[in-house]
Amino acid sequence: MALIRLDVGRGPLLDGTPFGEVGPYEELRGEAEFAVDPSHPLNAPIVDLDLAPRDAEGRVHFSADVRILRPLDARRGNGGLYLDVVNRGTSIFTRMLEPGAMGPTTGITEGFLLRRGFTVISCGWQHDVPRGGDRFGLAAPEALIDGQPIVGEVTASFLPDAPTDTLTLDTAYRPISLADATLVEHDFPGDPGRVVPRHLWNAGSSPSCVSYVNGFAPGRAYDLTFRTAGAPVTGVGFLALRDILAHLRRTESARFAIALGGSQSGRVLRQMVYLGMCEGEDGALVLDGVLAVAAGARMTEANWRFGQPGAQGPTSAVFPYTDLSQTDPQSGRTDGLQRRAEQRGALPRVIHLNTSSEYCSSAAIAHVSAALSHLTVDGSADVEVPENVRIYLCSSTQHAPAPLPLALHEPTTGEHWPNTVDYKPFVRACVDNLTAWVSRGEPAPPSAYPRLDDGTLDASLRPAVDTDGNEVAGLRHPDVAVPLATYMGWNPRRADAGGPRRVLRATGSTVPFSREATAQRYPSREAFVTAVRAAADALARRRYLVPTDVDGIVAASAERWDEFVALPGTAPIRLALSGGR
Numbered sequence: 001m002a003l004i005r006l007d008v009g010r011g012p013l014l015d016g017t018p019f020g021e022v023g024p025y026e027e028l029r030g031e032a033e034f035a036v037d038p039s040h041p042l043n044a045p046i047v048d049l050d051l052a053p054r055d056a057e058g059r060v061h062f063s064a065d066v067r068i069l070r071p072l073d074a075r076r077g078n079g080g081l082y083l084d085v086v087n088r089g090t091s092i093f094t095r096m097l098e099p100g101a102m103g104p105t106t107g108i109t110e111g112f113l114l115r116r117g118f119t120v121i122s123c124g125w126q127h128d129v130p131r132g133g134d135r136f137g138l139a140a141p142e143a144l145i146d147g148q149p150i151v152g153e154v155t156a157s158f159l160p161d162a163p164t165d166t167l168t169l170d171t172a173y174r175p176i177s178l179a180d181a182t183l184v185e186h187d188f189p190g191d192p193g194r195v196v197p198r199h200l201w202n203a204g205s206s207p208s209c210v211s212y213v214n215g216f217a218p219g220r221a222y223d224l225t226f227r228t229a230g231a232p233v234t235g236v237g238f239l240a241l242r243d244i245l246a247h248l249r250r251t252e253s254a255r256f257a258i259a260l261g262g263s264q265s266g267r268v269l270r271q272m273v274y275l276g277m278c279e280g281e282d283g284a285l286v287l288d289g290v291l292a293v294a295a296g297a298r299m300t301e302a303n304w305r306f307g308q309p310g311a312q313g314p315t316s317a318v319f320p321y322t323d324l325s326q327t328d329p330q331s332g333r334t335d336g337l338q339r340r341a342e343q344r345g346a347l348p349r350v351i352h353l354n355t356s357s358e359y360c361s362s363a364a365i366a367h368v369s370a371a372l373s374h375l376t377v378d379g380s381a382d383v384e385v386p387e388n389v390r391i392y393l394c395s396s397t398q399h400a401p402a403p404l405p406l407a408l409h410e411p412t413t414g415e416h417w418p419n420t421v422d423y424k425p426f427v428r429a430c431v432d433n434l435t436a437w438v439s440r441g442e443p444a445p446p447s448a449y450p451r452l453d454d455g456t457l458d459a460s461l462r463p464a465v466d467t468d469g470n471e472v473a474g475l476r477h478p479d480v481a482v483p484l485a486t487y488m489g490w491n492p493r494r495a496d497a498g499g500p501r502r503v504l505r506a507t508g509s510t511v512p513f514s515r516e517a518t519a520q521r522y523p524s525r526e527a528f529v530t531a532v533r534a535a536a537d538a539l540a541r542r543r544y545l546v547p548t549d550v551d552g553i554v555a556a557s558a559e560r561w562d563e564f565v566a567l568p569g570t571a572p573i574r575l576a577l578s579g580g581r
Contacts, residue, residue, distance in 0.1 A: 002243040002281060005033035006066070013069055019114035022076045028068040032123065034236075034243055035059040042283075045275045045340075046235040047303050048143035051150075060233075064124035064240045065136040067091075070252070071117060078117030080435065081254045083245060083287065085261035085268055086136045088310055089129035091122050092262050096293060096427050099552070101403040112428060116435070119252055123244045125237030125268065126302070126309045128172035138240060140232040143305065150231040151176070152306050155315075158222040159505065161413055161497075165215045169208045171308050173228040178203050181226035183210070188501040190367060193223070218413075219499015228306065235303030237268075238277045245287055246280040256438045258289035260431065263399065263506075264309070266295030267316060270352075274299065274320070276340035278348045288438035289349045291430050294399050296358035296370040297321040312505070317368035319377065323350065323389045328377050338386065349437045351390045351430050351444060355423060356471060356489020357399040359450075359462050361503045364490070371461040374449060379461055382451050392430070392544075393449045393463060393474030394423035396487035398508030404556070405563050406510065414491035419508030421479050421487050422556065425549045433543055445543045448474050463489075469511070475544050478535040479557055482528065484564045485512040512564045525561055532557040 008030030016024045037059055038049045052060040071077040084093040093113060095106040113120055124136035131137035143150055154173045175181060183201050186193040196212065204211040210224060245257050261269040269292040272278060278287040298316045301307035308315075319328045325336030341347045358370035369379075374391055376383055385391055398419035402409055406417045436442040450457035456464050456473035463471040469486035470476075480487060488509040493499045513521075522528040536553045539545040545553070 002034050002036045002239065003032055003247040004035045005031075006247070007031050007033075008066065008068070012072075014108065017111075019111040022071050022115060022117045024072045025069050025114055026072050028066075028070070030066060031063050032066045032240070032244055033061065033063045034240055035061050036236075036239055036243070040281055042276060042279060042281055043239065045303070046233065046239065048231065048233045048305055049235065051143035051145060052141035052233050053144065060141055060236070062138065062140055062233075062236045062240065064138040064237075064244075065131055066124070066244060067122040067136065068119065068248070069114065070119040074252070076117060077119060078435075079253075079255035080118050080439065081245060081248055081252065081257035082113055082118040082120045083241065083257060083259035084120055084122040085241065085259055085265035086122055086124065086126075087261070087263060087265040089124065089126060089135035089137055091134070091136075092265055093120060093260060096260060096262050096424060097431065102400045102422075102424060113431075119248070119254065121244060121248060123240055125241050127232045127234055127237065128309065138237050140234060140236050143231045143233050149229045150305070151227060151229045152231060153225060154228050154306050154308070155223050155225045156308075157311065158216065158224070160216045160218050160220070160222075162218050163215055163498075165213070166204045166209050166211045167216055167222070169210065169224070170310070173230075173306065173308075174207055175226040176229055178210075178226060181224060183212070184223045184225075186221040186223070188499070217498055219493050219497065219502050231305050234301070234305075234307040234309060235275075237302055237309075238272055238275055241272065242277045242280060242286055246282075249286055256288045256435075257286060258291065258431070258434050258438060259287055260291045260293065260427075261295070262293040263295065264300065266292035267298050267300045268302065268309075270295050270337060271299040271302065273341065273348065273350060274337045274339075275303065276344065276346070278341065279344060279346040283344070283346070285346050285348060287348055289351075289434040291351045291353065291427075291434055293353045293427055294355050294358060295352065296354060296362055297368050297373040314367040321368070321372040321377070322374065322383055323386050324384060326377060326383065347388050349388050349434060349444070351392070351434055353392045353394065353427065353430055354449075355394050355397040355399055355508075356463060357397070357506050357508055358489075359393070360488070360490035361508065362399060362506055364503050369461040371450070371457055375452070375461070380452075382453050385447055389447075390444045391447045391449045392426065393471070394421075394426050395463065395471040395474040395476045396480045396489065396508075397421045397423045397477070398489055399506030404560060406512075406567070411494070413493060413497045414504045414507060414509070415494055416488075416491050416509035416511055418491065418510065419487050419489065420510050420560075421477050423477060425545050425553060426475050426477070428549060429544055429546050432546055448544075450474065475539070476535075478532045478539070478553055479560060481535040482531045482557070483513070484518060484528075484560060485510050512567050515565060518565055525558070528561055529554060529558050
């Protein structure tokens with residue numbers, strides 16, 4: 001097996017707190033070491049693996065930080081592994097599944113996964129994440145040619161939100177020299193930009209900083225291209241995820257395994273499927289189910305030479321976009337996310353769960369709408385969704401929901417308050433549905449997303465909206481189906497914040513209705529709450545919500561009423577999306 005060492009310490013999780021009938025958990029934390037054969041056909045997709053140093057047996061070594069949470073009494077577990085695909089080195093499952101704000105500080109409180117009996121694995125996969133503390137990183141080998149480091153070109157991008165004359169390189173690569181580097185300034189997404197004269201900028205106070213005489217303007221984008229030496233084999237992170245699962249499926253006698261990733265790590269899961277990394281070296285599936293949240297139609301720069309897995313721009317928006325194969329009219333290449341899996345008959349079940357931001361604001365930054373995950377490459381027609389795939393849109397939501405009250409988010413950079421529709425209940429339902437699908441063969445509920453053929457996706461590849469400005473297709477949260485506001489997946493930058501032709505990154509909008517409009521629609525708070533419960537119950541009956549989440553959704557909507565009716569709200573607005581596809 002590719003995992004050759006698992007060096008972990010162990011102790012009780014949360015001082016032995018019991019989680020329902022499963023009871024207490026233990027936590028194992030440490031490091032895993034891997035050794036893989038570059039000549040194995042299932043390792044062939046990993047770029048530059050054949051250029052990495054090898055041991056006497058011809059294997060390439062690398063290591064990763066690992067944490068395992070497992071029931072203290074294994075007999076009480078559900079026999080399932082849950083891969084927590086970390087985001088920029090931090091755990092993702094708590095912020096996606098536990099109550100509270102969707103942020104890195106969200107901890108285990110309710111224990112959604114633990115009460116279900118999962119063994120939860122967090123494993124580093126990103127080579128440029130600082131290791132230690134609560135971060136999970138990976139030590140990747142370096143590709144060498146004739147024993148020497150590879151020299152190449154890297155572009156670091158900046159999107160400042162406040163005026164500054166110095167920016168820090170958000171990349172692990174360092175310039176050999178800035179003498180031949182190039183700095184380009186862009187006014188809005190997709191423009192060709194202009195080269196900043198070399199005498200106006202230079203190295204800052206440290207090798208990781210760049211200073212600009214005229215200052216970096218908020219709302220604009222900057223690309224610094226420079227030469228660097230040293231190319232880590234960025235794709236070994238996929239092997240780490242695959243092989244830690246293969247090891248634990250054997251040692252833990254697990255019956256099935258599912259994975260969740262959000263945003264960046266959701267894109268990692270799309271790429272993991274594409275590279276055929278759901279299948280172990282022995283040809284058996286190690287990952288039966290994949291839940292990619294807020295990933296859009298993109299992958300990552302992992303598995304690129306000089307790749308930057310944390311990059312958020314258009315470089316990760318590359319063909320193929322859909323699960324089924326189709327032909328790219330520009331390159332003539334035929335490919336699909338599941339092409340390798342189809343060829344080998346090793347198909348995982350896949351759920352793509354996106355927010356409106358992946359169709360709107362993220363699309364404006366990355367230059368590709370999430371709609372391309374279910375359209376032809378040219379965006380002109382809907383395509384078939386395979387039987388092993390589900391696609392859902394969380395209607396009128398932003399990349400990561402902002403918590404209430406709105407007073408926490410007084411608009412400063414954007415025109416509006418951020419979007420506060422909490423789509424986490426849909427994620428929780430997807431976990432249960434994916435579990436049932438892979439463990440009992442019970443198919444997940446039908447896909448729900450905007451389409452061209454029924455007019456719920458417009459010509460700009462954005463979801464169509466109703467008369468309130470809320471999206472009509474997808475999974476409509478009760479706060480969208482019984483609204484007190486217009487909720488959008490994008491938020492235009494304020495003119496006085498710079499970049500008036502841009503939208504905020506991954507941020508949506510909440511535009512509360514006026515008091516008069518709310519009073520005309522709902523005769524009382526009680527009538528509103530009753531309508532919210534009816535909408536939530538309807539979603540639960542169709543398995544798009546976990547029934548036990550209904551009461552919490554109703555209570556949160558009641559709090560929303562209490563805040564919104566006290567606001568000097570305005571009627572729903574109509575604004576054209578700036579910087580869209």
